[in-house]
Structure formats: structure tokens, C-alpha cells
Amino acid sequence: MSKWLATLIKEWRLLSRDRTGLLLLFAMPAVLVVAMTLVQDNVLRRSGGLQVTGAVVDQDGGIVAQELVKALEDADVVSFTARVDGRAATEKDAAAWIEGGRFQFFVVLPKGLTTAVEEGVRQRVDRWMTHHADTVSGSSLPGPEVALRFDPTLRHVYRTAVEGVVERALAGVQTGVTLRYLGDALDRKVQQRIAEMTGGYAPQAGQRLIPELEDDALFHPVAGVVANGVGTSGKERLPTAVQQNVPAWALFGMFFIVVPLSGAxxxxxxxxxxxxxxxxxxxxxxxxxGKLSAYVGVCLVQFGCIVLVGRWLLPLLGTDPFVLGDRTGAILLVALCSALAANGFGLMLGVVARTNEQAAIVGPVCVVIAAALGGIMVPVFAMPGIMQRISRGSPLGWAHDTFMNLLVRDSGFLEIWAQLALLLLFFAVTLAVSIVVLRRIHR
Amino acid sequence: MADGEGQCPSPVLRVLALSKRYRGAPLNALTDLDLTVAAGEIFGFLGPNGAGKTTAISVMSTLLRPTAGHVEICGIDAFRHTARVRRLIGVVPQDLALFDTLTAEENLNYFGRLYGLKGARLEDAVRWALDVTGLADRRRDAVGTFSGGMKRRINLAAGILHRPKLLFLDEPTVGIDAQSRNKIMENLLWLKDQGITMIYTTHYMEEVQRLCTRLAIIDHGVIVVQEQTARLMRQHPDCRDLGELFLKLTGRQLRD
Structure with a gap:
């Protein structure tokens, strides 16, 4: 115990006097987590539920266009603005705003839109009333179309979202117009039939036999969709940049322990x-x-520091705070297993490499490759199939996936034990190799 | 039998038919080495570069396992009871095997704890080793700030900290000035008076003449001669000093 403790204290003393090592272990991951989180924060917010912003250019001004503008402005996922700086947007203004980065897209509601929609709906309903409905589905209604113009740099996922919102709004407005026309047409038809059957009955002026149909069929559907992530308790959190980056770069920094450990x-x-x-x-x-305990302890302190950065510093810079949730014990267990895996690798490298230069090159390169494969820099699901298969061999990937299971998917121990076992197996193998090689050195 | 505190029966070191061949090497580094060192002796172990001195010291000090042969220290089989033997020996390696960023005191504290010292015994041992080597006033300075001579002295202090029965010294004065060498020589003679037996390797023949009561010259892994220093000189009256005798016995051709 005394010898183990003496070795541990000696290692901490040596590390505390190694300024370069301390910078590498603490400053590098802290800077990385701040920089990467701030860079990615906006991107993930946009794809994770916050709004892409665009202008609406209303060249029509009719009732259909006004209803469409209102429907668009009420949309949750994408933000539409018809009046900018107190005036209606023109197509030229909107193009300039996109170039200036103020908006990412604009929608043009062309002149004649209201007339075209109303005429098209009227013709369709008249066909229904005259028993020619079967001819409607194949016909196309001529007239102006709503146009969408995007910033060329806007990613496909956002374009799809904007198109979806505009199409839904347009369908909703057309449904409303259709229902109004259908209600009027049905009323006329019923009154006409009653007059024919009763020999001249006529209701009082303004009296309707069929009430006006409400236009909320699309915007207030009877059956809805509820979307939730897969998790054991349903307490899903959005994969924000903070929840993604804090554990990711903490792991990256922890695995960089291979440099000072192998060097020592x-x-x-x-x-x-x-x-x-x-x-x-x-x-x-x-x-x-003794040596491993000292360096594993440093890794856990590193992890704690990065968590503190996520919890206290990043919110000061405008991001969400890092949320540990109610699985702190499990998260510490993952951090410990990750630290063991990182130190096992550092130990093996320190025993196998012949020179400091070899270790100083091989160690960081291996860590960066394992980090890239493990989804630290780019999510694994975004990789090509073959890279996804290769990524299954990355200890950083196992650790990161386990953190995501706990922090985002709200999984329990049953969902993470296999990855923890892999991390511990990796540690055991690297430790065994190190001991075998060390024994051979002094034979 | 002996432990770290008790008496050590003579001979302190007994080496029988010791051979060592490194894995993959075509020849033995040591062949049939026989050696006996009595208590209180400073035994000189000489040889040209690559002769096998460091290998012999490494095997005798339990760092390397022999291919064949037997090493006994204070009557204890060194490779059956390695941990017990390691409490009885001290090693001053040729390398300055110290942590540069730790102070002299921190280095000695660490090595002392590995020898099982703690509390007041550890404090006394560290103070004693620093006093012996004349480094007490620099105990709080990082070893990396020391001169070459001071590093050699703290290297010696780390080897004698636990007051070993047998001290292995592998070229402990290499690369330092005359004053520091003289200080180390005085330290070693004082330690001899304290009852510490020593195996001493060096390329400085005047050191051997000053310190060693007996010596062995090794070449190509084989002991060429083993004798009392004074008697060996008398056996070769044609040699003016030990340096000439060494060249006579090992040849003048370069070895590396």
C-alpha cells in the first residue's frame, strides 16, 4: 500500500511540474470543447428544432395569399417573415437579404395566386356537383406557382423542412377554400333539389340549409402524430451541441493521456x-x-473539468448548459472504464515504443483516428457503411456511444454494459501485453 | 542468512559458474563466472567496453536472470528469494537514474519508501544519505538543476539510502571533475568503514588502485584474472601501474 501510494504521489508530482503535459491534458480538451460546441451549436439547434429564417414576398395580396402568409407565420419549425423593417418584402430585397446572410430562403406568392386557386377550386367543386369527379384527378390546373429560393449553402435537410412547411400551408389554405366552395355548392344543390321535389319551395333570403364548413380540417386534425426518441424512461433530450461535445471532447482529452504516460x-x-x-x-x-492509478485519477479530474466547462462556462457563452441527468453514478463508471482503456493503451505504447519520438507520433495519431472513427468529430450514422463497420472497433466509439446512451437516449445499465465490458476488455488486453513485454525486457 | 538490519555472513557475494546469453545473441555475454567477495571488501570489476561488466552487475544485482549459474548474497539464493536479496543490496547505476523535476529530497523519499522505509526511519535515512554525499543544503532543489558532479552524488545517495550490505557501483564517477570524483572516493572509503561491501566497475585505474583491495579483470565475458590488487602488481613487475597491466592483459586493440 505504502509503495503503491508513494508511486502514485510521485507520478502526480511529476505531472504537476510538467507544464506541457498539463496544457495537453487540460487546456487542449477545454479549448476544443468550447470551440467545437460554439461552432456546432447553431447547426445542431437548426437541425434539432430551432428555426431557419426566411422572408415571404407577397406579390398577390389576395385572400388566398393573406391566408397563406398567416399559415406560414404560424409555423413552428421554420420562421417566415412577410414584413421586414416595417415594410413588405420584395423579391429584390429578399435576394439581397439572403446574400447578406440575414435570411436563408424566401417564398414568392405570385400575382394572380388567389384568382388561380379560387378558380381552380370552383371548377373542381362544380365538376363534383355535376358528377364528373372522376375527371378531376388527372387534370392539372394552370396558373402561377409558389416559388421557393434558397441560399445555395443551405443544407438539403433544411430545404426539405422549408418545402414541407410551405406545401403543408398551401394544402391547408386550398383545403379551406375548397371547403367553403363545397359548402356553398352543396347548399345551392340541396335548395335546388328541394325546390324541384316540393314544386317551388324557396327558403328565406340568406337562410342556409347546409352550414358553412369550417376550414380547420388540416390545421387542427382529428388524429395527430407524437414523436419521441427511444429510451427507457422517455426523458429524451435533444442531441444539442453541448450534450454531444462535452463527453466527446472529454474522451478525446482523456485518451491523450497516452502521450505523457507513454513518454514517462x-x-x-x-x-x-x-x-x-x-x-x-x-x-x-x-x-x-501506482502509475496507472495516478494517470487514471488525472483522467477523471480531466473529465470533471470538462463537465464543469460544459455546465458553467458554455452557458456564459450562450449555449445550453450540459445536463448530467440522474445517472451520475453510471456516467462516472463510464468515465472510469474509458480512463482505464486510455491508460492501458498508453501503458502498452510506453512499453512497446523504443523512443519518445515514436510514442509521441504513434499515440496522438492513433487517438485522432480512433476519435474520428468513434464519432467524436462526425456522427457515426453519417459515415459510409464500411466506415460504420470499422468504427465498431474504436474504444473511443464504445465510450462515446455509452455516454450518448446515458445522456441523450436516457438508457439504463442494461443498454450500456456490453460497451463497458469492451472497454474493460481492451484495458485487460493492453495491460497483459504491457506486462508480458516488460517481463521480456529484463530476461 | 541475513535481513536488512542483521549481520551478513561472509562471503557477502558468491557467484558460481554464472553464464548469460541474451535472447537471439550468437555468443554468451558472460561465461562461467566465479566470484567471491568477503564482507567489507571493495572489489574492483574491470574490463574494456563490451567485456560484460554491466551484464555481470545486472545479473548479480537481480536485474537480469542468468542463463546458468548461481548467485548468493549474504547466503541467500538471489533468484529464489529475489525480494529478500533486493533489501540487502544497493545499486548505483551508470545512468543518472533520477527524476529531474523532483527535488533531491523527493527522489530519496520515493526510493526510500520503495525500500520499505517510512516515518522517522525514512527521514533519518534521507538526512543521512544527503549528509554523506554533501547535498544537505541542496535537498529542496530539483535534481535537474544540479551539476554533473552533484547528480553523481545524489545517484550514490539513492543507492546507499537503506544502508545496504552489498553495493554495486557501475562507473559512478564517469564524466565528472576531479573534485567531485575525489568526494565520491572519500564517500566510498567512509562507507567501507561503515561495513558496506562494494562491487566497483570503472575505467579509471587510479580509482581502483586507491579503493579496491581485490579486483577481477573480465574480457569477452570471461574473467581473465582475479587477485588482490597489490599482489597482482607484484606479479607483473614490468608494468608501472594498473593501467599498463590492464592493457597487457586485455590487449591494445579498440573494442568499439
């Missing part, structure tokens, strides 16, 4: 310190455990 081991071997230790009455296991 190589230095001890090359400077004869390891040989001196090997002729002292202390076992290799105690020395390795």
Missing part, C-alpha cells in the same frame, strides 16, 4: 530509472498500478 515510461526506461526500480524490493505490479 519511455523516459524511465531510457534513463535507467526503470532498471533501478527493478532491483528494489517492489513488484512490477505495484509500480504499474
Amino acid at each position: 515510461l519511455i523516459r524511465e526506461r531510457r534513463e535507467g530509472i526503470w532498471a533501478r526500480l527493478m532491483v528494489m524490493p517492489v513488484s512490477k505490479t505495484v509500480l504499474i498500478l
Whole structure:
């Protein structure tokens, strides 16, 4: 115990005096998590529920166009604005605003839209009333079309969202017009039939036999859709930039422990310190455990620091705060398993590499590749199929996926134990390799 | 039998038919080495570069396992009871095997704890080792700020901290000035008076003549001669000093 503790304290002393190592371990992931979160925050907000903004250019001014503008302005997912700086937007203004970055798209409601829609609906309803409904489906109604103009840099996912909102609004307005015409036509038809059957009955002026049909069929549907993520308790959180980046870059920083750890081991071997230790009455296991405990402790402190950055610093810079949720114990367990895996790799590298230069190149390159494959930089689902299969071999991927399960998908232990087992297996294998190689060095 | 505190029966070191061949090497690094060192002796272990001195010290100090042969320290089999033997020996390696960013005191505290020292015993041991090597007033300074001579002295302090029965010194004065070498020589003679037995390797023949009561010269992994220093010189009256005798026995051709 005393020898293990002495080794642990010695390692902490050495690390605390290694300014470059401290910068690498603490400043680098902190800067990365702040920078990457702020860069991605806007993107994820937009794709995760916040609004893409566009202008509505109303060249028609008729009732249909006014209803359409109102429907668009009421939309949740995408933000539409018909009056900008106190005046109606023109097509020229809107194009300039897109170029200036103020809006990402604009919608043009062309002149004659109201007339075209009303005429088209009237013809359709008249056909229904005269038993020619079967001819309507194949016919196309001529007339002006609503146009959408996008910022060329706007990603496809946002264009699809905007198109969906505009199409839904247009369908809703047309349904409303159709219902009004249908109600009027039915009323006329019923009154006409009653007059024919009763020999001249006529209702009082203004009296309707068929009430006016409400136009809320599309905007207030009877049956709706409820969308929720898959989770054990249903307490799903949006995958915000903060929830994604804090664990991701904390892991990245933790795995960079391989640089100081392998460097320390190589230095001890090359400077004869390891040989001196090997002729002292202390076992290799105690020395390795002392060293590992110190560096695993550093990794956990690193993780805590990045969590604090996510919880306190990032909100000051305008992002959401990092939310640990009610699974703090499980999250600490994942952090511990990740730290063990990172340190196992660092230990193996320190034993296998012959020079500091080898370790200083191989270590970070392996970590960056494992991070890229593991979804730290780009989500795994966005990778090509073959890369997704390769990514299953990344310890950073196992750890990151486990964090996402806990932090975003709100999973329980049953959903994460397999990845924890993989991390521990990785640690066991790297530790075993290190011990075997160390034994061979002094034979 | 002996432990770290008790008496060590003589001979302190007994080496029988010791051979070592590194994995994959075509030849032995050591072949049939026989050696006996009595308590209180400073035994000189000489040889040209690559002769096998460091390998011999590494095997005798339990760092390397021998291919064949037997090493006994204070009557204890070094490879059956390695942990017990390691409490009895100290090693001053050729490399300055110290943590540069730790202070002299922190280095010694760490090594002392690995020898099982703690509390007042550890404090006393560290103070004693620093006093012996003349570094007490620099105990709070990082080793990295020390001169070459001071680093050699703190290297010695780390080897004697636990007052070993047998001290292995592998070229402990290499690369330092005459004053520091002289200080280390004085330290070693004082330690000899304290009862510490030493195995000493060096390329400085005047050090051997000053310190060593007996010596062995090794070449190509084989002991060429093993004798009392004074008697060996008498056996070769044609050699003016140990340096000439060394060249006579090992040849003048370069080894590396």
C-alpha cells in the first residue's frame, strides 16, 4: 500500500511540474470543447428544432395569399417573415437579404395566386356537383406557382423542412377554400333539389340549409402524430451541441493521456530509472498500478473539468448548459472504464515504443483516428457503411456511444454494459501485453 | 542468512559458474563466472567496453536472470528469494537514474519508501544519505538543476539510502571533475568503514588502485584474472601501474 501510494504521489508530482503535459491534458480538451460546441451549436439547434429564417414576398395580396402568409407565420419549425423593417418584402430585397446572410430562403406568392386557386377550386367543386369527379384527378390546373429560393449553402435537410412547411400551408389554405366552395355548392344543390321535389319551395333570403364548413380540417386534425426518441424512461433530450461535445471532447482529452504516460515510461526506461526500480524490493505490479492509478485519477479530474466547462462556462457563452441527468453514478463508471482503456493503451505504447519520438507520433495519431472513427468529430450514422463497420472497433466509439446512451437516449445499465465490458476488455488486453513485454525486457 | 538490519555472513557475494546469453545473441555475454567477495571488501570489476561488466552487475544485482549459474548474497539464493536479496543490496547505476523535476529530497523519499522505509526511519535515512554525499543544503532543489558532479552524488545517495550490505557501483564517477570524483572516493572509503561491501566497475585505474583491495579483470565475458590488487602488481613487475597491466592483459586493440 505504502509503495503503491508513494508511486502514485510521485507520478502526480511529476505531472504537476510538467507544464506541457498539463496544457495537453487540460487546456487542449477545454479549448476544443468550447470551440467545437460554439461552432456546432447553431447547426445542431437548426437541425434539432430551432428555426431557419426566411422572408415571404407577397406579390398577390389576395385572400388566398393573406391566408397563406398567416399559415406560414404560424409555423413552428421554420420562421417566415412577410414584413421586414416595417415594410413588405420584395423579391429584390429578399435576394439581397439572403446574400447578406440575414435570411436563408424566401417564398414568392405570385400575382394572380388567389384568382388561380379560387378558380381552380370552383371548377373542381362544380365538376363534383355535376358528377364528373372522376375527371378531376388527372387534370392539372394552370396558373402561377409558389416559388421557393434558397441560399445555395443551405443544407438539403433544411430545404426539405422549408418545402414541407410551405406545401403543408398551401394544402391547408386550398383545403379551406375548397371547403367553403363545397359548402356553398352543396347548399345551392340541396335548395335546388328541394325546390324541384316540393314544386317551388324557396327558403328565406340568406337562410342556409347546409352550414358553412369550417376550414380547420388540416390545421387542427382529428388524429395527430407524437414523436419521441427511444429510451427507457422517455426523458429524451435533444442531441444539442453541448450534450454531444462535452463527453466527446472529454474522451478525446482523456485518451491523450497516452502521450505523457507513454513518454514517462519511455523516459524511465531510457534513463535507467526503470532498471533501478527493478532491483528494489517492489513488484512490477505495484509500480504499474501506482502509475496507472495516478494517470487514471488525472483522467477523471480531466473529465470533471470538462463537465464543469460544459455546465458553467458554455452557458456564459450562450449555449445550453450540459445536463448530467440522474445517472451520475453510471456516467462516472463510464468515465472510469474509458480512463482505464486510455491508460492501458498508453501503458502498452510506453512499453512497446523504443523512443519518445515514436510514442509521441504513434499515440496522438492513433487517438485522432480512433476519435474520428468513434464519432467524436462526425456522427457515426453519417459515415459510409464500411466506415460504420470499422468504427465498431474504436474504444473511443464504445465510450462515446455509452455516454450518448446515458445522456441523450436516457438508457439504463442494461443498454450500456456490453460497451463497458469492451472497454474493460481492451484495458485487460493492453495491460497483459504491457506486462508480458516488460517481463521480456529484463530476461 | 541475513535481513536488512542483521549481520551478513561472509562471503557477502558468491557467484558460481554464472553464464548469460541474451535472447537471439550468437555468443554468451558472460561465461562461467566465479566470484567471491568477503564482507567489507571493495572489489574492483574491470574490463574494456563490451567485456560484460554491466551484464555481470545486472545479473548479480537481480536485474537480469542468468542463463546458468548461481548467485548468493549474504547466503541467500538471489533468484529464489529475489525480494529478500533486493533489501540487502544497493545499486548505483551508470545512468543518472533520477527524476529531474523532483527535488533531491523527493527522489530519496520515493526510493526510500520503495525500500520499505517510512516515518522517522525514512527521514533519518534521507538526512543521512544527503549528509554523506554533501547535498544537505541542496535537498529542496530539483535534481535537474544540479551539476554533473552533484547528480553523481545524489545517484550514490539513492543507492546507499537503506544502508545496504552489498553495493554495486557501475562507473559512478564517469564524466565528472576531479573534485567531485575525489568526494565520491572519500564517500566510498567512509562507507567501507561503515561495513558496506562494494562491487566497483570503472575505467579509471587510479580509482581502483586507491579503493579496491581485490579486483577481477573480465574480457569477452570471461574473467581473465582475479587477485588482490597489490599482489597482482607484484606479479607483473614490468608494468608501472594498473593501467599498463590492464592493457597487457586485455590487449591494445579498440573494442568499439
